[in-house]
Amino acid sequence: MNCIVTGGSGFIGYHLCNLLRSSGYRVCSLDLVEPPSAAPGVEYKIWDIRKERDDLYLGADYIFHLAAVTGARGGPESAMDNAQHNVVGTVQVALAALRVGAKIIFISSGAVTPEPRMRGIYGWSKDTGESALHSLSTSGLQYAICRLTNVYGFQHRPKSVIGQFVQCNLRDTAPEIHGTGDQVRDFIHVSDICRGLVSAAGSRSHGPHNLSTGKGTTIKDLYSLCAGVFTLSSPIMRPDAASGMSHSVLRPTEHLPWSATVPLEAGLLQTYREQLAIFQRHPVPLQQV
Numbered sequence: 100m101n102c103i104v105t106g107g108s109g110f111i112g113y114h115l116c117n118l119l120r121s122s123g124y125r126v127c128s129l130d131l132v133e134p135p136s137a138a139p140g141v142e143y144k145i146w147d148i149r150k151e152r153d154d155l156y157l158g159a160d161y162i163f164h165l166a167a168v169t170g171a172r173g174g175p176e177s178a179m180d181n182a183q184h185n186v187v188g189t190v191q192v193a194l195a196a197l198r199v200g201a202k203i204i205f206i207s208s209g210a211v212t213p214e215p216r217m218r219g220i221y222g223w224s225k226d227t228g229e230s231a232l233h234s235l236s237t238s239g240l241q242y243a244i245c246r247l248t249n250v251y252g253f254q255h256r257p258k259s260v261i262g263q264f265v266q267c268n269l270r271d272t273a274p275e276i277h278g279t280g281d282q283v284r285d286f287i288h289v290s291d292i293c294r295g296l297v298s299a300a301g302s303r304s305h306g307p308h309n310l311s312t313g314k315g316t317t318i319k320d321l322y323s324l325c326a327g328v329f330t331l332s333s334p335i336m337r338p339d340a341a342s343g344m345s346h347s348v349l350r351p352t353e354h355l356p357w358s359a360t361v362p363l364e365a366g367l368l369q370t371y372r373e374q375l376a377i378f379q380r381h382p383v384p385l386q387q388v
């Protein structure tokens with residue numbers, strides 16, 4: 100089986116490429132940038148998915164479409180990037196999938212679920228990507244849609260809340276909690292996500308599949324959990340800072356033979372140990388991973 104992973108140099112892409120390779124698939128990543136660390140046996144091609152070029156996709160059985168600009172809180176300054184990378188890019192990849200006869204697995208987000216007026220530009224771009232796939236399926240596109248919640252794990256974005264808490268431990272600085280800290284999130288380990296994406300690829304159901312735990316954790320509770328797993332100074336509260344949706348938890352899909360298995364505390368400990376090992380070897384580059 101041949102797989103393309105768009106966005107293979109990113110956080111989830113790195114883990115997905117590793118899982119697909121270790122499951123015996125041939126894997127090619129298409130990304131704008133080189134990976135911070137290459138998954139063994141993966142072919143990395145520098146490519147902008149907004150451009151048309153079918154030969155890059157030829158022979159693929161599955162296209163896992165992860166490439167996107169991310170960050171659910173994007174305002175007007177990120178609107179054009181969301182439109183171009185997430186909407187135009189998704190249409191371009193979907194058309195390539197249609198032409199070469201591959202199945203596309205579109206990585207969407209829980210940010211699509213609020214009603215349109217409450218949805219940020221990122222949620223709009225993912226929702227539009229989903230709609231494009233539904234429309235193209237009438238022309239024969241094979242597809243599955245997976246909506247993710249808050250993904251964490253080794254090499255997660257340093258700006259994510261767990262990323263920041265880990266950084267604060269490693270750099271001995273005080274973490275900040277934006278808003279009241281009562282915002283509820285559904286944190287899920289990246290290994291669970293990757294298993295879910297592979298499961299969606301093999302399923303006849305289009306979804307949308309919520310790859311989530313269905314369990315809510317407030318940011319304050321997350322802080323306490325982290326402080327129990329690794330040392331953290333008292334948080335600095337920033338009640339006026341933008342803090343996103345008050346509640347973002349999705350009921351997990353019932354249409355895949357899949358469920359999240361990594362308990363939050365165990366996942367935090369594993370993530371911390373992996374980030375610590377990298378930090379001890381390369382103290383400076385950690386901020387970039």
Ligand SMILES: NC(=O)c1ccc[n+]([C@@H]2O[C@H](COP(=O)([O-])OP(=O)(O)OC[C@H]3O[C@@H](n4cnc5c(N)ncnc54)[C@H](O)[C@@H]3O)[C@@H](O)[C@H]2O)c1
Nearest residue numbers: 106108109110111130131147148165166167208247249250
């Ligand atoms: N991490 C999360 O918590 C989370 C939650 C919900 C959904 N998602 C979705 O999962 C996917 C992967 O997220 P991530 O956390 O790994 O993000 P990431 O930012 O680490 O990776 C995204 C990758 O896409 C690449 N990319 C962007 N535009 C591109 C283009 N035009 N051509 C080629 N490559 C391009 C970037 O270079 C980057 O390597 C994204 O679609 C994101 O919207 C992530």
